[in-house]
Amino acid sequence: PQEVGILALEIYFPSQYVDQTQLELFDGVSAGKYTVGLGQSKMGFCSDREDINTLCLTVVQKLMERNGIDYGDIGRLEVGTETIIDKSKSAKTVLMQLFEDSGNTDVEGVDTTNACYGGTAALFNAINWVESSSWDGRYALVVAGDIAVYATGNARCTGGAGAVAMLVGPDAPLVIDRGVRSSHMQHVYDFYKPDMASEYPTVDGKLSIQCYLHALDKCYERFTNKAIAAGIRTGNSTLDVGDAFLFHSPYCKLVQKSFARILLNDFLRDSSPDFSGRYAGLEALRDIKLEDTYFDRAVENAVMTASKELFDVKTKQALLVANQVGNMYTPSLYGGLASFISGQTLDSIARKRVVLFSYGSGLASSMFSLQFSDNKAAGGALERLVNSLSDLKQRLESRQCVRPEDFDSYMKLREQTHHLAPYTPVGSVSVLFPGTWYLSEVDSMHRRKYERR
Numbered sequence: 001p002q003e004v005g006i007l008a009l010e011i012y013f014p015s016q017y018v019d020q021t022q023l024e025l026f027d028g029v030s031a032g033k034y035t036v037g038l039g040q041s042k043m044g045f046c047s048d049r050e051d052i053n054t055l056c057l058t059v060v061q062k063l064m065e066r067n068g069i070d071y072g073d074i075g076r077l078e079v080g081t082e083t084i085i086d087k088s089k090s091a092k093t094v095l096m097q098l099f100e101d102s103g104n105t106d107v108e109g110v111d112t113t114n115a116c117y118g119g120t121a122a123l124f125n126a127i128n129w130v131e132s133s134s135w136d137g138r139y140a141l142v143v144a145g146d147i148a149v150y151a152t153g154n155a156r157c158t159g160g161a162g163a164v165a166m167l168v169g170p171d172a173p174l175v176i177d178r179g180v181r182s183s184h185m186q187h188v189y190d191f192y193k194p195d196m197a198s199e200y201p202t203v204d205g206k207l208s209i210q211c212y213l214h215a216l217d218k219c220y221e222r223f224t225n226k227a228i229a230a231g232i233r234t235g236n237s238t239l240d241v242g243d244a245f246l247f248h249s250p251y252c253k254l255v256q257k258s259f260a261r262i263l264l265n266d267f268l269r270d271s272s273p274d275f276s277g278r279y280a281g282l283e284a285l286r287d288i289k290l291e292d293t294y295f296d297r298a299v300e301n302a303v304m305t306a307s308k309e310l311f312d313v314k315t316k317q318a319l320l321v322a323n324q325v326g327n328m329y330t331p332s333l334y335g336g337l338a339s340f341i342s343g344q345t346l347d348s349i350a351r352k353r354v355v356l357f358s359y360g361s362g363l364a365s366s367m368f369s370l371q372f373s374d375n376k377a378a379g380g381a382l383e384r385l386v387n388s389l390s391d392l393k394q395r396l397e398s399r400q401c402v403r404p405e406d407f408d409s410y411m412k413l414r415e416q417t418h419h420l421a422p423y424t425p426v427g428s429v430s431v432l433f434p435g436t437w438y439l440s441e442v443d444s445m446h447r448r449k450y451e452r453r
């Protein structure tokens, strides 16, 4: 099959959020720490009515309905998540409820887990399946979903929640580039979830940032080498390969620093850097070593300044959902893709190439690229993809703001109840967006029942 890639994309985020300015006040930190220091505006969260299964049910059904896809046309379904509520039964099997009426049970794939990377692993698996001898001609469906919550303290403000579903198949309007996928995998304890009874991770914040930036350097170097070999990097800068650069976003400031860092990578690789143009002000950095600079303020300031304009052009738009919802974990990168598409028109998006960096603590990371087709036919797949996300901003604005005090109570409620059985959730159903699946009951054997609003 040719032109394998993403045919449709759907995003779901919770209907309630807490405002980061109000959260700064509530947490007693200095004004601007979350909003300016981390670059976050709002954080989406879920009451006890939502769990990983409801997020996935909601986003999958929305994607199927909006695109008029028959459940019988799906041959593979895989979920990437780190929100584990069952150590054996996959979220994918719960999604099979949606397939019941169609009679289609011939659907490969289960769940994939490694922190925020599971969605990317699922996407790669789906693409590999379509390109393989196992492919049966049907679509693959990839779901990335998570509820990201942290214990009280300095990491709590970097939470979020949501899900993205992507329809994968041939003749796609958004095609994956072959031969450039690059990875960096390593054993490290930067962020992990050893406490099975808790939803919260154990985090070494500073180490996680260092690991993220190191993984970015490694993936970018390998991606650069492969992009040269594949002939998509024709000049002497990898930044010119992509019209947009999308990153897994723990918080937006880290993404801006990451964008600056790839300019630094290009600069160090360039044998005759243009100091009067792109690299103005970087003369003193000629001999630095990347691994010495993770927290070097002088280097960071210099490259942030040098890359500011390009960041505004190539990455800023893609941070819409990250800024407004927070770190959704596995869907974060794909929320970036949704954000990018939502800021484009059919004319502006045609033939654009996006470079994506996926990072999951522990750690697993990859860089790869996708290119939009130039098929601008009315009613065609590219137009449908662009149109399907044109109301993203409006959807974000239609959410309800909740006071930090109440957000805090919801977090306590989740802490106390998320493993209880039997349990009947108490969170409001009417506050959910229409079409949202919610948890109606957990029986004494931990079997969960869901209904749709």
Ligand code: ACO
Pocket (backbone or CB within 6 Å): 030, 031, 032, 033, 034, 036, 037, 038, 116, 154, 155, 156, 157, 158, 191, 203, 204, 205, 206, 208, 209, 212, 249, 250, 251, 254, 327, 361
């Ligand atoms: N106005 C403006 N900026 C401010 C203010 C203020 N009033 N106060 C602080 N800042 C700045 C700081 O200077 C700092 O900037 P810098 O990053 O450029 O140095 C930034 O705000 C954050 O402040 P810190 O004191 O560094 O924050 P803290 O250490 O309390 O927590 C952290 C930040 C480590 C990111 C924490 O929220 C965390 O652990 N989050 C979860 C882990 C994480 O997201 N890791 C990233 C990769 S792994 C993953 O995806 C989960």
